[in-house]
Amino acid sequence: MYQYSQADHQLLQERVAQFRGQVQRRLRGELSEDEFKQQRLRNGLYLQLHAYMLRVAVPYGLLSSNQMRTLAHIARKYDRGYGHFSTRQNIQYNWPKLEDVPQILDDLAAVEMHAIQTSGNCIRNTTSDPLAGVARDEVADPRPYCELIRQWSTFHPEFNFLPRKFKIAVSGAIHDRAAVAVHDIGLRLVKDASDELEFEVYVGGGLGRTPMIGKLIRASLHPHDMLTYLEAILRVYNRLGRRDNLYKARIKILVHETGEEKFRDLVEAEWQEIKASSLRLANEDIARIQSHFKDPDYELLSDFDHDFDSHLLTNPDFANWASKNVELHKKDGYRIVYLSLKSRNQPTGDVTADQMDAIADLADRYSLGAIRSTHRQNLVLSDVKLADLHHLWLELVKLDLATPNYNHLTDIISCPGMDYCALATARSIPIAQALTERFDSYDYINDLGDLSLNISGCINACGHHHVANIGILGVNKRGVEVYQLTLGGSAREDASIGKIIGPAFTSDEIVKAVADILKVYLDKREGPEEAFLAAYRRLGQAPFKEKLYG
Amino acid sequence: MGKFIKDRKVQQDNWMPYTGLEDLATIPSGDIYIPFEEWHQNRDQLLQRNSRLGVILENTDDVAALIPDLERLDLIVLQFPKMADGRAFTQARLLRDRYGYKGEIRATGDVLHDQVFFMQRCGFNAFELRDDQDSATVLLAFDEITVIYQPATDEELPIWRR
Amino acid sequence: MAYQIYTASLLKEGLVTYLCLGTDGAFWSTDINKATRMDEQHLHILKAEAEYAAQANIVVGPYPITVTSNDQGLIPVEGREKIRAFGPTITLPSDPVRPASDLHAA
Numbered sequence: 001m002y003q004y005s006q007a008d009h010q011l012l013q014e015r016v017a018q019f020r021g022q023v024q025r026r027l028r029g030e031l032s033e034d035e036f037k038q039q040r041l042r043n044g045l046y047l048q049l050h051a052y053m054l055r056v057a058v059p060y061g062l063l064s065s066n067q068m069r070t071l072a073h074i075a076r077k078y079d080r081g082y083g084h085f086s087t088r089q090n091i092q093y094n095w096p097k098l099e100d101v102p103q104i105l106d107d108l109a110a111v112e113m114h115a116i117q118t119s120g121n122c123i124r125n126t127t128s129d130p131l132a133g134v135a136r137d138e139v140a141d142p143r144p145y146c147e148l149i150r151q152w153s154t155f156h157p158e159f160n161f162l163p164r165k166f167k168i169a170v171s172g173a174i175h176d177r178a179a180v181a182v183h184d185i186g187l188r189l190v191k192d193a194s195d196e197l198e199f200e201v202y203v204g205g206g207l208g209r210t211p212m213i214g215k216l217i218r219a220s221l222h223p224h225d226m227l228t229y230l231e232a233i234l235r236v237y238n239r240l241g242r243r244d245n246l247y248k249a250r251i252k253i254l255v256h257e258t259g260e261e262k263f264r265d266l267v268e269a270e271w272q273e274i275k276a277s278s279l280r281l282a283n284e285d286i287a288r289i290q291s292h293f294k295d296p297d298y299e300l301l302s303d304f305d306h307d308f309d310s311h312l313l314t315n316p317d318f319a320n321w322a323s324k325n326v327e328l329h330k331k332d333g334y335r336i337v338y339l340s341l342k343s344r345n346q347p348t349g350d351v352t353a354d355q356m357d358a359i360a361d362l363a364d365r366y367s368l369g370a371i372r373s374t375h376r377q378n379l380v381l382s383d384v385k386l387a388d389l390h391h392l393w394l395e396l397v398k399l400d401l402a403t404p405n406y407n408h409l410t411d412i413i414s415c416p417g418m419d420y421c422a423l424a425t426a427r428s429i430p431i432a433q434a435l436t437e438r439f440d441s442y443d444y445i446n447d448l449g450d451l452s453l454n455i456s457g458c459i460n461a462c463g464h465h466h467v468a469n470i471g472i473l474g475v476n477k478r479g480v481e482v483y484q485l486t487l488g489g490s491a492r493e494d495a496s497i498g499k500i501i502g503p504a505f506t507s508d509e510i511v512k513a514v515a516d517i518l519k520v521y522l523d524k525r526e527g528p529e530e531a532f533l534a535a536y537r538r539l540g541q542a543p544f545k546e547k548l549y550g
Numbered sequence: 551m552g553k554f555i556k557d558r559k560v561q562q563d564n565w566m567p568y569t570g571l572e573d574l575a576t577i578p579s580g581d582i583y584i585p586f587e588e589w590h591q592n593r594d595q596l597l598q599r600n601s602r603l604g605v606i607l608e609n610t611d612d613v614a615a616l617i618p619d620l621e622r623l624d625l626i627v628l629q630f631p632k633m634a635d636g637r638a639f640t641q642a643r644l645l646r647d648r649y650g651y652k653g654e655i656r657a658t659g660d661v662l663h664d665q666v667f668f669m670q671r672c673g674f675n676a677f678e679l680r681d682d683q684d685s686a687t688v689l690l691a692f693d694e695i696t697v698i699y700q701p702a703t704d705e706e707l708p709i710w711r712r
Numbered sequence: 713m714a715y716q717i718y719t720a721s722l723l724k725e726g727l728v729t730y731l732c733l734g735t736d737g738a739f740w741s742t743d744i745n746k747a748t749r750m751d752e753q754h755l756h757i758l759k760a761e762a763e764y765a766a767q768a769n770i771v772v773g774p775y776p777i778t779v780t781s782n783d784q785g786l787i788p789v790e791g792r793e794k795i796r797a798f799g800p801t802i803t804l805p806s807d808p809v810r811p812a813s814d815l816h817a818a
Contacts, residue, residue, distance in 0.1 A: 007709060011697035018694045022664065027723070029769045030684075031663075038633060039664050047772060049796055052726035081806030097725045121634065151699045151709060157671035158643050158702065161636025227708075238640050273648060278707050279700070285710050346805045353806070418792060419800035427795075429802050479791065 001062050001370060002147050002292045004112045011154070012109040015116060019043050020102040027099075042122060042160070044115030045101060049422050054093045054101060055118040056108060060128035060146040060170070061089035061373040065360040068371055070111045072356035078104050083356070085341060085349045087413060087464055088167070089127045089373040090118055094420055122160050123153035123234070126168045129177045130374040133293060134382045136330050140189045140197050142172035144289040145226060148281070152227050159234045163241035164249035166234070167206075174493075179375055181205050181495030182467055184251045185233060186214050187226070197223055203233060203263070204255030207461035211497045212252045215260045217267060223286060225271075227279040232271035240266070296368050296383065301333020305386045318393055320442055321404040326389065333386050337367070339379040339396065340403040340411065344436045347429045348414040349377030358399050366392050375464075375491075376413055376452075378406065409451050409518075410436045413464055417457030417474065418481075424457035426474025426481035431455055431510060438511050448518060451532045452491070467491035469533045470517060471498045472510065483510045487517070487544060488536045501541060502549050513548055520547045553685060555666075556654065556676040558692060560685050563678070565604060565625060583625050586611050597622065606658075609637040613644050620651050628674070630659035639672045646673030646703040663691045673703040714778050715749035717786065718762040719796065720771035728796045729771060731762055738764075740771060744797045745785035 022039045025031040031039075037047075044055040056071070063071075071091060075083050078100045084092045096104060108114055118125055126149045133141045149168060153159070159166075171178040172189040180186025186202035199221040205214030221229055237251045240258070255263045312319045327336035339359065341349050351359070359379065363371050366388050367381035374380060379401075384392055396402035405411045412435065415421065417428030432455055439445060455472040456463035465471030471486035482504035489498030505513045520543050525535045536544075554563040568577060568584045574592055583604030584596065596603060604625025605616065616623065626645060628638040638657065645651040656676035657669050666677055666688060679688055699709045718731035722740065729740040730747035738761040741747070750758050755776060762774035778789045788794050795801060 007697050011695070011699075014695045014697060021694075027769060029767075033766075033772050035633065035662065035664070047721055047726055049792070050726075050728055050799065051721075080804060082804065095726075099724055121636075148710075154699050155668075155695065156700055157668035158639045159636070160668050161634055161639065161665075235640055238636060243635055243637075277701070278711065288710065347802055350805045418795060419802055424792075427801060429800075433802065476791075481791070 001064060002059075002143075002289070008112070009109070012105075012112075012114050015043075015114065015155075016102060016105045016109055019105060023098060023102055038120065041120035042117055043101075043105070044118035045096075045098075046119060047422070048094070049418070049420055049424075051095045052098060052101070053420070054096045054104065054115060055086065056091045056093070056113060056115050057118050057125045058089050058091060058113075058373050059150050060126060060132070060143050061130050061375075062132075062143065063371045063373065064111075065363040065369045065371065067111045067113055068356050068360040068363065070107060070113065072353040072360070074104055074107060075353040075356065081354075082350050082352045084347070084416065085351065085373050085377045085379070087375050087377065087415070087462060088125055089130075089375055090125055091373070092416075094416075116154060119165075120160075121162045121164050121166075123156065123162075123166045123168065126150055126153070126170060127178055127183075127375060128170050129173055130372040130380045131177060131327070131336060131382065132172060132372075133295070134329050134331075134334075134336055135173050135175075135177075136328055137174040138172055138330065139174065139191055140172045141290070141293055142170040142178075142187075142189055143293050144286060145172075145187070145189075145223070146170050147289050147292070148227065148285075149230065152230070152279070156234075159238055162234075162238055163243050164246070164251075166237070166251070168230070176491075176493040176495075177374075179464070179467065179491040179495075181213050181493075182207055182211070182464075182491060183214065185230065192220060199223065199226060201229065201233075203267075204252040205495075206250050206252040207464060207466045208250070209247055209459050209461075210252065211461065211466040212256065213495050213497065214252075215255055215263075217255075217260070217264050224281045224283075225275060227281060228275045228277060229267075229271055231274060231279060232267050235270055236263070236266045298331045298334065298383075299385075301331070301385065301387075303332035303386065305333075308386050308389055311390045315390075317397075317404075318390060320446070321393055321402055322389065323446075324404050324408060325402070325406045329383070335384050335386055335389060337381040337384045337389070337392060338374075338406040339381065339401045340405060341378050341401070342405055342411050342436070343400045343403045344433065344440070345400055347416075348412050348432050351379075355399055355401065358395070359401070362392065362395055376407075376411065378411070404442065405445060407450050407452070408445050409439055409448050409453060410445060411452070412436065413452075413454040413468070415455065415457050415463035417455075417463075421457065421462075423460055424474070425459070425476040426457050426483070427507075428455040428457035428463060428472075428474055431472060431474070431483065431507065434507075434511050435514060438515070447522070447528065449528065449531050452489075453514070454489075464491065465489070466497050467495065468498060469536070470514060472514075475504065477504065480506070482506055485510075485513060485517070485548075487541065488533065490533055494533075499541065502545055516547045517544055520544050553679040553681065553683065554677070555679065555685060555688065556656075558689065560689070565602075567606065581624070583627055586615075589619075590615075593619070604654075607641065609635060609641065611641075613641050613649065616645075617649055620645075620649060620653075623651075624653045625656060626651065626653065627656045627658055630657060630661060630665070633660040633662060633665060639668065642669070642673040643703060663688050666691050667695055671698070671702040671704050714780065714789070715751060716755055716758070716776045716778050717744075717747040717749045718758045718774050718776055719747075719793070720762065720766070720774035723769055723772050731758055731765070731774070733758075733761065740765065744779075744788075747779075747786060749779060749786065 026036040046053040169183040182205040188200040201218040202214030372380040414432040418424035454468035456465040467489040486498030581602040602624040606627035658678040733748040
């Protein structure tokens with residue numbers, strides 16, 4: 001992973017000192033709350049329903065075991081003993097005190113972490129594929145490009161007061177595990193006809209009130225041109241993005257209102273002026289950052305392990321877990337392991353300090369000291385030897401991190417909802433928990449197969465319900481929490497926005513409504529090989545509507 | 551202390567804004583700056599003045615329209631109507647970097663302690679601080695961050711090239 | 713009869729807090745049952761104190777909410793305010809005790 005230079009360290013120290021000064025000015029009343037808010041947001045600090053909330057950046061979802069230990073320490077020392085992994089690979093603390101935040105930032109800086117630009121109308125954390133560098137379908141490792149974007153966007157003086165927040169995602173594999181289609185800018189690394197690496201550039205994807213799939217603004221961008229092209233897009237957005245209406249200020253609205261063609265022309269015209277500037281990347285620039293992400297010294301292993309096979313045969317629980325939470329690795333003899341943060345015993349995406357420490361130890365013992373976070377609020381150990389899988393599984397079971405549901409029904413994304421969030425109109429975590437309790441049979445979950453279910457507690461859609469096969473949106477109807485169902489969304493390379501199926505359900509009815517939908521799927525699918533999304537796309541809404549509303 | 555900072559020093563501001571109420575013929579002598587629209591309407595007449603000239607832009611104005619006049623203008627004033635409205639950052643950057651403007655670029659409006667560092671990086675060298683700002687502490691703000699990652703008007707190269 | 717109380721967030725701790733008028737003057741408490749309630753006619757008294765506290769950098773963003781009462785104390789009428797008063801309706805990961813969901817049932 002990227003190793004900080006002296007300059008990187010110094011920047012963090014300067015930023016913490018600056019923030020400390022801002023906190024002191026606020027406490028003395030020299031800075032108004034409105035103005036302090038702009039500064040604290042740019043340092044990831046929200047004021048939420050119950051307390052401040054600090055969002056710590058996990059750049060492109062990559063963490064070292066030491067960093068994880070510091071995250072545990074922060075949870076213990078300054079918070080209530082746990083953290084929450086978000087849908088942008090970051091981690092959130094729900095109970096810090098304002099006066100403690102500069103010290104928290106000092107502790108983070110000591111392990112090369114920060115909360116810079118994780119909120120505010122600026123360029124946010126660049127997210128990526130949690131399987132970067134190890135996936136079998138990888139075209140090129142996106143992480144070096146993410147790191148370059150991180151440096152380019154950190155304290156970018158021109159783009160710190162954009163019309164609205166700005167989110168970039170980069171994917172480097174055939175399968176999109178970074179949801180690039182629903183980001184302000186999505187970059188996909190692909191190979192052209194002569195096997196040369198290039199980017200597809202998507203602009204104007206997003207969720208929230210007006211969900212949209214990003215438009216392919218440029219089909220082919222040379223990696224050298226990545227930053228100059230991004231700069232051109234941001235400049236057009238900074239100049240022309242709407243400032244009159246908060247709900248129409250994202251770049252997706254600008255692309256929509258300008259028209260894809262005209263928007264592209266604007267970007268290309270701006271880009272012509274700057275494509276030869278010093279932001280143009282040379283091969284050496286890319287190579288230098290890539291050197292931070294070299295393959296570790298993998299052992300030459302066989303992709304067969306007798307003990308593993310025998311455990312599969314004799315231990316059905318292990319086999320159940322391995323069939324879902326373990327993924328093939330680009331190297332024989334290694335596997336990718338998903339740590340499920342979706343047990344029935346904790347809110348989705350939450351991890352206790354004790355779990356964090358244990359995960360750090362497991363990473364050191366079994367996975368070369370690194371951990372990844374996913375936008376589906378799970379964690380990944382990316383380099384586990386086949387021979388170690390059973391030992392690791394036993395440890396994960398003890399830690400309640402082995403719920404065998406990855407990419408299945410109860411691998412639910414849920415935003416914090418009205419239990420935590422000042423913006424929410426309904427609670428989401430209790431719905432996730434009710435669904436997890438109701439659907440606890442693994443025979444059933446396995447039979448349903450690949451399926452995404454996401455819950456958002458308000459129209460801002462931080463739970464990504466728009467891009468779930470089954471989406472649930474909590475709204476408020478005359479003081480009562482009710483839940484709307486959407487069907488047919490996807491965040492993958494076949495991205496689509498789900499459609500509302502009909503009138504909303506109460507919290508008592510929603511679990512049954514989901515059960516009814518699943519029943520229709522099981523009854524009408526062409527066989528177990530036809531996944532839920534494919535069946536929905538073939539059948540349309542009609543049979544589901546019929547079952548729900550008669 | 552005064553609220554006008556130029557080139558990292560609190561200074562006297564000798565410029566006068568033309569408010570649009572005066573008749574061109576009766577404006578007193580001295581350095582004046584004119585709203586963008588009126589500059590275009592009265593350009594020829596103004597160019598004959600025996601004084602320095604400046605223009606104040608809305609943050610929606612296209613700075614490229616001033617290209618023919620950049621040699622003649624000693625001051626361009628750009629506005630931050632609200633702190634959150636960052637359009638003038640781009641205006642300043644284009645004036646300095648792309649169009650090579652060498653005169654004073656001044657920030658006015660919500661010009662606050664925590665923004666001046668970014669403003670300076672974008673090419674602003676003069677700041678009309680908001681009334682409640684303390685000039686002495688604002689002067690310190692320019693040096694709070696010394697590490698720069700990306701190029702701007704004050705730095706030609708990105709950090710990975712230095 | 714519907715009464716109102718004033719609520720805000722404490723600047724330093726960020727915690728939910730309620731305005732109380734005691735014998736020694738105004739103070740802010742995280743316990744809703746200590747809050748001073750007023751009818752519509754007298755609400756301006758609370759408002760003035762609340763705004764003073766915001767100016768004095770003690771609290772952030774004060775606003776009035778409607779409450780009713782039962783034998784357990786004051787209960788906000790709005791669901792969101794109930795959650796602010798009694799905490800998340802779920803068991804926190806490191807919480808050995810059950811959530812305050814009984815209070816929510818009121």
